[in-house]
Amino acid sequence: MKRKTEFVLGIVAIVIAIIAIIISFVSLSAFESPMMLSALKSSGITDVNKYVADITNQTYISIVVCSVLSVIVLITSIMIKKDKSPLICGIIFLMCGVLGFFFGFGFCISNILVIVAGFLLILKKNKDEKLEYVKEGE
Numbered sequence: 001m002k003r004k005t006e007f008v009l010g011i012v013a014i015v016i017a018i019i020a021i022i023i024s025f026v027s028l029s030a031f032e033s034p035m036m037l038s039a040l041k042s043s044g045i046t047d048v049n050k051y052v053a054d055i056t057n058q059t060y061i062s063i064v065v066c067s068v069l070s071v072i073v074l075i076t077s078i079m080i081k082k083d084k085s086p087l088i089c090g091i092i093f094l095m096c097g098v099l100g101f102f103f104g105f106g107f108c109i110s111n112i113l114v115i116v117a118g119f120l121l122i123l124k125k126n127k128d129e130k131l132e133y134v135k136e137g138e
Contacts, residue, residue: 003120009113010073010074010077013113017070021063024062076096086124091118093118094118
């Protein structure tokens with residue numbers, strides 16, 4: 001059975017995640033600029049270096065998690081294209097989407113797309129299975 005919708009949702013989620021990773025790297029470089037540091041000092045933050053280090057660590061963690069989950073979603077999307085066990089692919093998509101919500105801060109749109117594709121993979125029935133059941137019942 002063709003599962004073009006789920007495949008496209010997975011690929012679009014990967015593209016959005018890659019764009020979010022690029023934006024995260026750009027925002028990290030802007031966040032560590034001297035002008036931003038002086039703005040943070042003037043806003044009343046007492047320990048600016050600790051604050052910047054915490055934000056930087058959280059951003060790197062989310063970038064790594066998003067990258068790993070994107071690779072898993074890409075492999076699973078290829079499995080969908082080759083029509084390999086949609087139930088397992090749906091479960092993997094759901095796990096990646098939920099893990100992305102917990103660990104990949106800020107990558108919500110791609111996580112929502114992956115979760116929707118996972119539900120579609122799990123809930124959509126094959127037309128071939130229905131035809132086999134009708135033929136057996138006759």
